[in-house]
Amino acid sequence: MQWETVIGLEIHVQLATNTKIFSGAATAFGAAPNTQACAVDLGLPGILPVVNEEAINMAIKFGLGIDAEINKVNVFERKNYFYPDLPKGYQTTQLEKPIVGAGHVDITLADGSTKSIRIHHAHLEEDAGKSLHEGSFNGEHGMSGIDLNRAGTPLIEIVTEPDIRNAEEAVAFAKKLHSIVTTLGICDGDMSQGSMRFDVNVSVRPTGQKAFGTRTETKNLNSFKFMEAAILKEVERQIDLIEDGGTVIQETRLYNGDTGEARSMRSKEEANDYRYFPCPDLLPIIINDSRLEKLKAEMPEMPDAKKARFIADFDLSDYDAEILSADQATANYFEATVRASDDAKLSANWIMGELSRSLNQNSIAISASPVTADMLGGLIKRIKDNTISGKIAKEVFEVLWQGECSTADAVIEKKGLKQVTDTGAIEAMINEVLANNAQQVENYRAAEKDKRSKMIGFFVGQCMKASKGKANPGMVNQILKQKLDG
Amino acid sequence: MYEKTIAEQSRALASGEISSVELTQTYLDRIRQFDGDINSFITVTEVLALEQAATADKRRAAGDADAMTGIPVAHKDLFCTEGVKTSCGSKMLDNFIAPYESTVTGKFRDAGAVMLGKTNMDEFAMGSSNENSHYGPVKNPWDKTAIPGGSSGGSAAAVSALLAAGATGTDTGGSIRQPASHCGITGLKPTYGRVSRWGMVAYASSLDQAGPMTRSAEDAAIMLNTMAGFDHRDSTCLDREVPDYTAILNDSLEGLTIGLPKEYFTAGLDSEVEQQVRNAIAEYEKLGANVKEVSLPNARLCIPAYYVIAPAEASSNLSRFDGVRFGYRCEDPKDLMDLYIRSRSEGFGEEVKRRIIVGTYALSAGYYDAYYRKAQQIRRLIRDDFLNAFKECDVIMGPNAPTSAFDIGSMSNDPVAMYLSDIYTLSVNLAGLPGLSVPAGMANHRPVGLQVIGQHFDEARLLNIGHRFQQATDWHQKSPTLV
Numbered sequence: 001m002q003w004e005t006v007i008g009l010e011i012h013v014q015l016a017t018n019t020k021i022f023s024g025a026a027t028a029f030g031a032a033p034n035t036q037a038c039a040v041d042l043g044l045p046g047i048l049p050v051v052n053e054e055a056i057n058m059a060i061k062f063g064l065g066i067d068a069e070i071n072k073v074n075v076f077e078r079k080n081y082f083y084p085d086l087p088k089g090y091q092t093t094q095l096e097k098p099i100v101g102a103g104h105v106d107i108t109l110a111d112g113s114t115k116s117i118r119i120h121h122a123h124l125e126e127d128a129g130k131s132l133h134e135g136s137f138n139g140e141h142g143m144s145g146i147d148l149n150r151a152g153t154p155l156i157e158i159v160t161e162p163d164i165r166n167a168e169e170a171v172a173f174a175k176k177l178h179s180i181v182t183t184l185g186i187c188d189g190d191m192s193q194g195s196m197r198f199d200v201n202v203s204v205r206p207t208g209q210k211a212f213g214t215r216t217e218t219k220n221l222n223s224f225k226f227m228e229a230a231i232l233k234e235v236e237r238q239i240d241l242i243e244d245g246g247t248v249i250q251e252t253r254l255y256n257g258d259t260g261e262a263r264s265m266r267s268k269e270e271a272n273d274y275r276y277f278p279c280p281d282l283l284p285i286i287i288n289d290s291r292l293e294k295l296k297a298e299m300p301e302m303p304d305a306k307k308a309r310f311i312a313d314f315d316l317s318d319y320d321a322e323i324l325s326a327d328q329a330t331a332n333y334f335e336a337t338v339r340a341s342d343d344a345k346l347s348a349n350w351i352m353g354e355l356s357r358s359l360n361q362n363s364i365a366i367s368a369s370p371v372t373a374d375m376l377g378g379l380i381k382r383i384k385d386n387t388i389s390g391k392i393a394k395e396v397f398e399v400l401w402q403g404e405c406s407t408a409d410a411v412i413e414k415k416g417l418k419q420v421t422d423t424g425a426i427e428a429m430i431n432e433v434l435a436n437n438a439q440q441v442e443n444y445r446a447a448e449k450d451k452r453s454k455m456i457g458f459f460v461g462q463c464m465k466a467s468k469g470k471a472n473p474g475m476v477n478q479i480l481k482q483k484l485d486g
Numbered sequence: 487m488y489e490k491t492i493a494e495q496s497r498a499l500a501s502g503e504i505s506s507v508e509l510t511q512t513y514l515d516r517i518r519q520f521d522g523d524i525n526s527f528i529t530v531t532e533v534l535a536l537e538q539a540a541t542a543d544k545r546r547a548a549g550d551a552d553a554m555t556g557i558p559v560a561h562k563d564l565f566c567t568e569g570v571k572t573s574c575g576s577k578m579l580d581n582f583i584a585p586y587e588s589t590v591t592g593k594f595r596d597a598g599a600v601m602l603g604k605t606n607m608d609e610f611a612m613g614s615s616n617e618n619s620h621y622g623p624v625k626n627p628w629d630k631t632a633i634p635g636g637s638s639g640g641s642a643a644a645v646s647a648l649l650a651a652g653a654t655g656t657d658t659g660g661s662i663r664q665p666a667s668h669c670g671i672t673g674l675k676p677t678y679g680r681v682s683r684w685g686m687v688a689y690a691s692s693l694d695q696a697g698p699m700t701r702s703a704e705d706a707a708i709m710l711n712t713m714a715g716f717d718h719r720d721s722t723c724l725d726r727e728v729p730d731y732t733a734i735l736n737d738s739l740e741g742l743t744i745g746l747p748k749e750y751f752t753a754g755l756d757s758e759v760e761q762q763v764r765n766a767i768a769e770y771e772k773l774g775a776n777v778k779e780v781s782l783p784n785a786r787l788c789i790p791a792y793y794v795i796a797p798a799e800a801s802s803n804l805s806r807f808d809g810v811r812f813g814y815r816c817e818d819p820k821d822l823m824d825l826y827i828r829s830r831s832e833g834f835g836e837e838v839k840r841r842i843i844v845g846t847y848a849l850s851a852g853y854y855d856a857y858y859r860k861a862q863q864i865r866r867l868i869r870d871d872f873l874n875a876f877k878e879c880d881v882i883m884g885p886n887a888p889t890s891a892f893d894i895g896s897m898s899n900d901p902v903a904m905y906l907s908d909i910y911t912l913s914v915n916l917a918g919l920p921g922l923s924v925p926a927g928m929a930n931h932r933p934v935g936l937q938v939i940g941q942h943f944d945e946a947r948l949l950n951i952g953h954r955f956q957q958a959t960d961w962h963q964k965s966p967t968l969v
Contacts, residue, residue: 046565050720087806283722
């Protein structure tokens with residue numbers, strides 16, 4: 001039987017506010033446990049929440065960024081359940097009236113086709129704290145610790161419609177979403193620190209069947225790779241199960257990215273009744289037109305628009321434009337490099353080639369690259385004006401990367417890498433090479449014309465070697481031909 | 487001096503007739519002498535009070551004083567006070583000392599008022615008799631076999647017995663007005679949003695409101711001047727100008743239209759209580775007011791609506807008392823669930839548990855629409871009833887409770903009967919309106935108050951109406967004889 005996979009995602013995006021959603025405590029990652037939790041975050045009696053307006057603004061920007069309706073009256077509700085890292089005994093979130101209504105995110109697939117994934121809604125909520133179990137902190141034997149630093153960190157939870165049909169689409173969607181939130185500057189996008197976490201709802205059904213199969217939810221996947229692996233594994237599990245005569249039960253599952261193992265966490269029957277109701281400590285959030293207009297005016301160029309502009313203005317391929325527009329930092333770097341070099345194609349090639357290779361090898365973000373856009377632009381300029389060859393340029397790049405010099409010109413000067421373009425000097429060098437290789441010259445001249453173009457490569461190589469790569473290859477070629485072909 | 491009002495004491499402090507230290511010592515002595523029996527205080531902060539009094543005297547001498555500087559007051563034990571236990575009348579918080587000060591008590595502290603201590607109350611402000619306290623019931627100073635009312639019973643009894651010049655209370659469904667009525671004092675529940683709730687341990691967040699409990703309307707105005715105002719830490723607090731509540735106390739009542747809801751004067755209202763309320767209204771007619779019958783057609787629905795909404799909010803507000811971070815924790819929990827179940831079962835009293843269960847039920851999947859959502863719809867109807875009635879009258883008058891104070895223990899086995907006695911006060915909270923209770927006589931040898939309900943933010947008018955009545959009558963000047 002042919003099976004079709006149906007996937008819906010729920011994504012928690014940590015907003016890059018300085019302070020928490022309902023308190024003035026800082027949100028920075030990695031501080032000592034409970035040093036970034038104030039009376040609000042601890043849920044002390046009598047303490048009241050006050051909404052962080054910056055979190056509201058960021059959620060609105062997200063809505064504008066995915067072409068969604070913004071609900072001008074939206075309401076915080078309480079989701080009630082007991083857990084040690086949930087200090088108030090409820091999570092403040094949104095249910096009936098979320099801030100962001102229906103929207104869409106468009107993805108490009110490997111075959112170049114595009115697909116629109118509908119967003120059901122996105123709502124604001126507070127994050128919970130963290131439970132630390134034995135081994136993960138220096139508590140007494142058998143004790144668990146609670147770190148409330150993360151409690152109250154603002155999140156938007158984005159819920160898609162079940163429009164995704166396979167792991168590839170899911171990853172393309174996730175990457176696009178990452179690109180949107182980082183472009184908007186509302187999330188640092190650092191998935192290793194939990195800034196974006198994916199819950200994956202997966203079901204399968206016989207191809208052609210309308211009704212959805214029973215779905216499972218795999219929670220808290222924090223990398224594209226894990227998400228892809230978890231989906232593939234779960235799809236396989238469900239199909240095997242059904243083909244063996246079993247049935248899928250609705251349940252929450254966990255996937256361990258390190259071991260590749262997945263297991264059931266709880267079934268639907270064990271699910272809580274969260275007793276949602278509007279939070280009486282917070283009035284409904286009213287978003288007026290002037291606020292909306294102000295935020296619209298502040299919107300950056302979104303990845304789709306940027307990609308289209310890169311193609312139009314810089315004549316980039318669809319593939320190059322997609323990569324270079326995917327995140328704000330890369331796009332900024334690219335545009336700055338083009339400004340400095342005045343050559344979009346070479347800028348694109350260098351950023352996607354040499355630069356991205358070096359960044360990946362050293363796990364460095366492009367925003368922290370030791371070779372700045374100006375430096376790279378300066379380097380490209382010297383390739384364009386024939387000061388150096390492409391091969392020498394890689395040497396110059398390496399020196400710049402090591403931080404020995406701060407401009408390509410300084411490297412070229414210091415290392416004496418300037419390309420030789422003096423006709424006399426090149427001729428003298430060629431004469432020497434021809435004299436030293438008399439046999440090869442004879443062979444060349446005896447050969448048929450159509451074989452000569454291959455044979456000339458040997459002489460070019462000898463000349464470049466003799467010049468330590470500095471001779472202008474075009475000129476070497478031209479003069480060699482003149483001399484050999486006579 | 488302890489029998490004088492805040493207004494009079496303030497003048498005496500200003501003239502140097504008495505010092506705050508002397509005045510404070512007088513009250514502390516009276517508390518020691520009489521409160522063992524009345525049980526109106528949970529904590530008496532003697533050392534702190536005398537320090538604050540000495541500081542207040544210095545401020546007076548330096549000319550840096552306002553009406554409350556040096557005045558000894560008591561705070562209901564649900565206002566968090568930095569460094570002083572805040573128990574909420576519960577075993578759950580018997581060990582809780584807040585590291586912060588509530589906005590209300592902070593404003594009194596900053597004004598130089600002296601805190602005598604923290605007053606007894608129904609546990610987590612749930613109750614109408616002050617019998618639901620971990621620290622034992624409060625007795626009515628007028629008759630120690632009677633309840634003082636609740637939940638601010640300790641504050642009412644303390645002011646009535648002249649153990650404090652004034653006190654703070656909170657009113658979620660009548661918890662200032664009803665005990666004020668039962669103890670023969672003046673109590674004002676301000677408009678929802680007039681006084682900050684920050685640092686007040688929440689019972690039902692959309693209904694809770696703090697207010698003054700005093701021996702006169704003038705004193706209530708003086709205290710409200712200190713309490714009221716916007717607080718950016720409370721999102722439900724309104725940013726609205728605070729008038730001087732003493733400014734129009736003496737305005738004439740000529741032409742005032744008083745609405746009497748026909749639904750309030752029906753079977754179930756004790757005849758002696760009704761007589762005292764009608765006498766008071768007749769007094770207003772002498773002062774130039776007109777009386778008119780109005781209707782609040784949904785009045786009777788306030789009880790079921792309130793007893794869904796308040797417990798629903800409470801069930802969530804009280805979830806934080808789980809034994810994990812602060813408050814009572816059971817001995818030797820064997821696992822997390824055991825810690826939760828026993829800490830909460832042992833830490834909360836019967837009435838609190840009852841309301842948590844009711845509220846949890848009302849919010850449960852499948853019941854939400856039938857209970858919580860329906861109650862919110864009724865709440866809007868009740869509010870609309872009042873707004874309609876106010877098209878025909880300036881204020882509404884009636885009783886605070888169907889009877890004067892009942893005997894301690896007489897209703898404790900019948901929670902529903904106790905809930906029904908809140909019929910005249912609950913709707914004011916549901917509508918977010920201000921309500922005042924002023925002493926208006928005796929029924930069955932126990933005090934009775936007249937309730938005056940105003941329009942939103944009409945506190946100054948209510949206090950004016952209370953003050954003019956007190957200029958014409960002397961019920962508010964009567965005090966119980968203590969032995």
